[in-house]
Amino acid sequence: MTTVERNQSGTDHQPEERESVIVRFAGDSGDGMQLAGGRFADATAMAGNDLATLPNFPAEIRAPADTLGGVSSFQIHFASRDIATPGDSPNILVAMNPAALRANIGDLEKGAAILVNEDAFTKRALMKAGYETSPLDDGSLDGFQVTRVSMTEMVTRAAEDVEGATTRDIQKSRNIFALGLVSWMYDRPAEVTQKWIEGKFAKSPVLRDLNLAALRAGYAYGETAELVGTQITVPAANDVPPGLYRNVNGTQTLVMGLLAASIRSGMNLVLAAYPITPATDILHELSRRGGHGVRTIQAEDEIAAVGMALGASYGGALGVTSTSGPGMDLKAETIGLAVMLELPLVVIDVQRSGPSTGMPTKQEQSDLMMALYGRHGEAPLPVVAASTPGQAFEAAIEACRIAVEYRTPVILLSDNFIANSTEPWLVPSAADIPAIDQNLTTEIPADGDFLPYARDERLVRPIAIPGTPGLQHRIGGLEKEEGTGNISYDGPNHERMSQIRAGKIAGIDVPDVEVDADEGAEVLILGWGSSAGAIRAGVRRVRQRGIPVARTHLHHLNPLPANLGEVLRSYKQVLLPEMNAGQLSKVLRAEYLVDIKSHTNLQGRPLRAAEIETAILEVLGA
Amino acid sequence: MTTVERNQSGTDHQPEERESVIVRFAGDSGDGMQLAGGRFADATAMAGNDLATLPNFPAEIRAPADTLGGVSSFQIHFASRDIATPGDSPNILVAMNPAALRANIGDLEKGAAILVNEDAFTKRALMKAGYETSPLDDGSLDGFQVTRVSMTEMVTRAAEDVEGATTRDIQKSRNIFALGLVSWMYDRPAEVTQKWIEGKFAKSPVLRDLNLAALRAGYAYGETAELVGTQITVPAANDVPPGLYRNVNGTQTLVMGLLAASIRSGMNLVLAAYPITPATDILHELSRRGGHGVRTIQAEDEIAAVGMALGASYGGALGVTSTSGPGMDLKAETIGLAVMLELPLVVIDVQRSGPSTGMPTKQEQSDLMMALYGRHGEAPLPVVAASTPGQAFEAAIEACRIAVEYRTPVILLSDNFIANSTEPWLVPSAADIPAIDQNLTTEIPADGDFLPYARDERLVRPIAIPGTPGLQHRIGGLEKEEGTGNISYDGPNHERMSQIRAGKIAGIDVPDVEVDADEGAEVLILGWGSSAGAIRAGVRRVRQRGIPVARTHLHHLNPLPANLGEVLRSYKQVLLPEMNAGQLSKVLRAEYLVDIKSHTNLQGRPLRAAEIETAILEVLGA
């Protein structure tokens, strides 16, 4: 085995220091761009930079090679300071084929660097990408810093020493070559990737050696080739809080949150789900955790999935179901039943671009109104939204806490961006996680019958689960008599029960919003969900112009924080950017009669710092 | 056959004239109260009174005899002037058994008349109704005008002349006896009922004669018995517009509206539905209309039903599906598909009391938010609400018109009250119904390809149905490229398409609201759906106090009438009564930032004039 070493002294160039860099890897979906990007991100994290990533998949499993539809990309933004988004426009684009170049060039600003695998720019591939002439030759890339590398040739040569490597394997290692090269260019530690390769291919020495050779070749190419230009280095971030960090995406944290809530509450975790992009990974991740008191079920459809989760809850477990938009539609009736029964249930909606099948692999946060109102009748329930990959951990725990302690279904909103993008995460400690009290009734009340729809001071009902002697009772979707839970068609009782159900939800204790406000700020930028990063970055830009701004972010969409009305009314202007047509804006206008300005975006991608900056300046008339 | 004749001169009492009367028939669900009430209503309509009715069924098919849960009632309000509601508190209650008395007595004001079948007040029946002593004897009915009639005995005697009548048949004719008696008491024409009996039992002379005998006996009992007191007469209404009238419920009119729209548009009507109370009758009514270019399907579930309706629409028919709350939840995903495809589809939601199974036979209008927002993603669609049994005709036509002409799913909201209550209806003329233009594309465009997602000036797309040569194309739930309709994952295209879909709906031409305003009115009472009658009556009461009031009613919930904001802002106060927790209020507050006051009611019954009156006075601080 050969070792690749980070060796700055081997080159004549002095590395240039930058505060932040945005790199985008792009190639065919078979080219392993997600892998290359993910490895680059891990190495970057280990180098101590702050970072944010944005994977972008095609909808097809494997679209025909070299077509625009088949392009897959991975963007990473890393810096020596706290950053908030995967970045707007890449400083460098790695394009493994013509289609990748064509699909991504529009996002680049002039002056940006482009690194292409020139071997892939064949006539056929150019044609398939819709190029009539090669952009490498026809001048259309003028103004960009284009570097052409014969990657296919390079890996073939690098593989000469590896005995037993097939042509296919060699082709497949081009992404690792590119990774090696870019790692050199941005001075990333090669050891992290090297270790990963060694672990990953431990059982297949040929592949291990091949990939190590490709990595080394890429790295070495950077060091030696004049072509690549200056090496750039981004020092470790120094404005992030101290502690132990880990690079995570929002699926991992969400799953860890569920597990932590399950362990903290002592409740078994039952996840029933039907596969759907981008929610499926939650099912995948939890299915590996049988040892942690977890049972997962791949249901026959989303209706079954939520029914199963509810059945599990009825049996005393923490019943969870996860899905995306179309699956949410199907779960509505059972969620309404859970509202009526007042049983805990956590429903996770990993939002994607709608309506209908829409653009399943793209970003949107347009399921808020559905989460709040997507059921017949008066069926209020709590809605919690995760805001960043890291925060999804707390959001999941919060959703579980509310569901269990208030006996209610809770909708937890995540989205495609949170689920798939990564960021360094200050790993919390188990001891800091609040306890969750299931508070089951296990004894026959001394003073008489068990009343399943009696209330405590928070309007919460007692729960006795099957298996508890003497507390047998029946619950159902028909309206119930207060206290006994017997069927009741009495009008005033129904009104009272409706008010109790609503009052219970309205009374859930949620923290006040905290405002990050500059002295003299006249505009409040309010966000929810995964717009958090872009808003933070956009606000920073405006502040850098010396304009005072206030910013706050909602994690609870129902009930709303008690101080929110007051906060909204204390600013001359409120700007609410969201990746939908203005949904939260509607909710808040109705609630507080405040003339909130919407900034909306339905372009299937996360918001960008620049557009937030522009929107703020517009609102301010600046 | 014997003839029953209305014969006022046969009695000594001079009939007393009243402007309006409220009668409630109540009995066991097996007692035929709906039938008695319905016949009484028909006779009343034929007598030229204005009227409104309110049937009230138990949820059980046939609850155990004599229990409170099994009580069925039918209320009718009729008057010599225009009336708006089935009335708040009955002037007379007909109670066929103790349970009926107990279940209804609470709605009576002191002084009201009570007519009981005293034979039914057995020990066992009293006990089953929860009476420890007989209310007929224990003084608990003091203050009411109680008339005890041995109905069982009377019908048994009346049946002596009818050969072949079984005991069971005789028992079952008690409702007709009661009907006869009440018909005499309120001077209703007996011929109408008599004709109905003759028609209904044409094939069974025994039943015919038995029921005629029972009717006659009841009528005669009134004429001769001293007990019954004064006969009351309510002259024909004279403040209603002239024309041909018919007594209708909102199911009949809605079905006629669908048929009229189908005939007017020349499109075949395909209704696919899954049974659910109270929507099922739409399926029943339309299933009888095969001769009118109609095909109905009882689907395997609501998802299939809406899928079938959409499939039929795709084939060029007018696809309709009807359901109630729980079924709406299940249709959400397919409605979203229809939004994306831009195909006509009419979805009828006959609202009932929710959430979940709720109180299936009770009244509520709590599905508005779901109609507007109950789908994932940005999926706006038009929502039309019927306001009275008669108006459901126009509402149905309007829903069809919008669906067909704008190529969009439309949700038509009706409710339990509209569906089941009746009122005299000024029968419209076919010639006055607007034409509906399906406007199919049938020719290959001269200028090139057929573009299924091209737009006209209203943003409406062209439709070519299967079978049209040369215009083959594919549509689907994935986002589409503007114009061609090809799959597109392009972000800006998605945003444009989203805006087009929204803009098309927002631009639908709906009439301005008209305000019925008194000079100097400071408060506007705004309603939607079946609150229309109660609001009209409540407003009248306030006006009778000399207080100026303005009133308007919404039939289009999306898009909202263009002048609505202006109207709302031109009153100091806006009061919005609705049978939910304030749903429309929320929508309008968000839209117009007007501080609308809600009057809400979740008691499973229609609003009452008195509560509207009180609410108005409260808002006015009067």
Next chain:
Amino acid sequence: MTTAELTKADFQSDQETRWCPGCGDYAILSAVQGLLPELGVAPENTVFISGIGCAGRFTYYVDTYGMHSIHGRAPAVATGLVAARDDLSVWVVSGDGDALSIGGNHLIHSLRRNVPMKLLICNNRIYGLTKGQISPTSERGKVTKSTPEGSVEAPLDPISLALGSGATFVARTVDRDKAHMTEVLRAAAHHPGMAVVEILQNCPVFNDEHHIHVTDKAQAAINRIELVHGQPVRFGAEGERGVVALPGGGLAFGDAADAIIHDATAADPTLAFAINGLGDPMTGPVALGIFRNVQAPIWAEGVTARLKASRVGLGDADIDALLHEGNTWTVA
């Protein structure tokens, strides 16, 4: 109270039954309540889950744990309950519409999974609660309010569908034969996997006497093909007829002497399927009894114990371990 002392009364709730007079559901309820005490399962360890329909009311009348869920979804809810708890005796009570129309998908999938629950289909071949529309088991040509010109659809047969879905216990019985019903339900209760029992049930209001061919004594003598494991499949007033094997494969009606022996435990469901296909369920002859009763892996078997075991000692240390998985680094 030990489970040995249980009586029928222990399984009767205090709620008033709300079916129409003469409804077959009363007899089914009574048979179940009569059987439960002898199963030795305490009321608190027994759960009834139902969907919506007249039959769905069942849950309220049994003094165990129970959930009256939503239309068609009871098997899914029961599956979820079992996924967390295989220590309970789980019963689902369903109507023909609930189980076979809106709930068809959950039915076939819970059957293939062999989820341990007893699912009773109260088959009155009609929609009772919604007042008389066709159900998926109504006969072709049936006139109802939704099919005034007669239904144009062939019925689903619950037995065939269950066998086609890989069911491990499949039986048919009838509300008016308490002894038969009890025996079939007893076997279902003892079946460790999923047991589906079709109970022909009268709806005197909307489909009166639809099963008279097997409930009227004289007609039943001719029409009831009794399935008894290990016994020849004979029927007829004198037991003179039999289900016989055809030389080219398949079955037919023939002489009692040639009758095949019923083997409910046969691995191959073919003969069960074939017997059910003979005759005519609407008019007879029709087979009653246990068609199939085989062992197969039970879904979620042992889950309660497994979850409990995996939870022993689970605590903050495990959370911390989870949180620290993978690459980490420290910022000082």
Next chain:
Amino acid sequence: MTTAELTKADFQSDQETRWCPGCGDYAILSAVQGLLPELGVAPENTVFISGIGCAGRFTYYVDTYGMHSIHGRAPAVATGLVAARDDLSVWVVSGDGDALSIGGNHLIHSLRRNVPMKLLICNNRIYGLTKGQISPTSERGKVTKSTPEGSVEAPLDPISLALGSGATFVARTVDRDKAHMTEVLRAAAHHPGMAVVEILQNCPVFNDEHHIHVTDKAQAAINRIELVHGQPVRFGAEGERGVVALPGGGLAFGDAADAIIHDATAADPTLAFAINGLGDPMTGPVALGIFRNVQAPIWAEGVTARLKASRVGLGDADIDALLHEGNTWTVA
């Protein structure tokens, strides 16, 4: 252009196919596009409706009318289309998850109704589009991302389920045998009622060669039981084995000489069900061909003509007649 002059190209749309290289769906598409011209139905009178999944993309590639609907609901949409229009040739293309998991209910109900549509199930025994989870046809023990410890569920068999639902045309074929596939599809196309065809389909990415036992030449020789109407049911490398009738009823593998004669038109679906139950679909032997092909009343037959006829002369007078039904009175 007359329908006699149609060619494969007339059924090829201008959209780029987007399946993975080597996906079995290419072969299925090609077989269908090859068959369509000979059916004599103009492209404009042909409609493809699909659900969601890799297979669901099919619709975009056929130059007829088409709708890419939502997951599992294509049979319902097709039923509605047929309810209004029986003058079209309606095809539904589905995956194993689309048809049998989320869409199971619509499948069984459209089958019992015998709605005239051809429904193809591209059975790769995996979820392709969502990147590799078990499907309801995956074998017990299958390891996928959602079942890292192996699936604990028995698979559904589409043929058994269809037969249990009363299907009138049921067949199985395989993507790698174009001739067989075309023949089966041709018969399906000519079946006047609902035809369901299971096509064993390779997913090289997530379930490669799952059907190698019937696609590899040597293995296929041993494992393919060819069903040919009117022919003895024989198989084996030398045709030496056969499906034989057992004396007690039922079928088994035996000697070719004793093989039963396959009768796809038998009223009783028992033998079709029995043949399908023999062997093991995952490893072989497994029967391919047409299991059942019988005539039964066709749902909505003649509806286009009937609706048209009932519309002749329908106009304002009819609306007015409707509006005036029942008791009316006049206010002057």
